[in-house]
Amino acid sequence: MNQKILSLLCGLALAFSTVGAIGGERVDVNSADAETLAICIDGVGEVLAARIVAYREQNGLFTEIEELMNIKGIGVKIIELNREYLIITLPDGYQKKYETEADN
Template sequence: MIKFSKILLVCLTFTFASLSFAESAGGNDPNANVNQVDERIDINHADIKTLSLLKGIGMKKAAAIVKYRNENGKFISVEDLLNVTGIGEQILALNKSKLTI
């Protein structure tokens, strides 16, 4: 019985170690795509999920961007994001190089 317990423990250890490695390799990291994106994100067409991948912008701020866009029309410049509640100079500076209209 002790031998079986040791084998089971070893199997579980390898299973969890494999899962941990997959996560650290970017398997489930929602921000992994932002760092690897070669294309810019069009703030006039991006959905909430895509916008939420940007630095400092979670689901709530992404929803606020889409709501602002729906209520006020398309953004004329990337700097117009500053009109969205919760988006300030720092967030804009972090993401400006990744954004387009």
């Protein structure tokens, strides 16, 4: 699919989702559903998008984009290709599930 069509689909997906989009083209990996992730992240289809959501549900919210590389099938190439379109929003005082008070 050409880039214009992908951008249009991403914008439409963001407009009709609860994603915290900025400028209509960025996607928050902590709030986007699998369908939105699959449409908006180049190189990520339905399978990888489902893995992102499953990882997020099991491990807590992402605190940096590079954490996506913990997911099988996502590497440096996908991260670098999409870095400018990915954002991470965290609630105030958010702490990862595996972190403890001693870690801070």
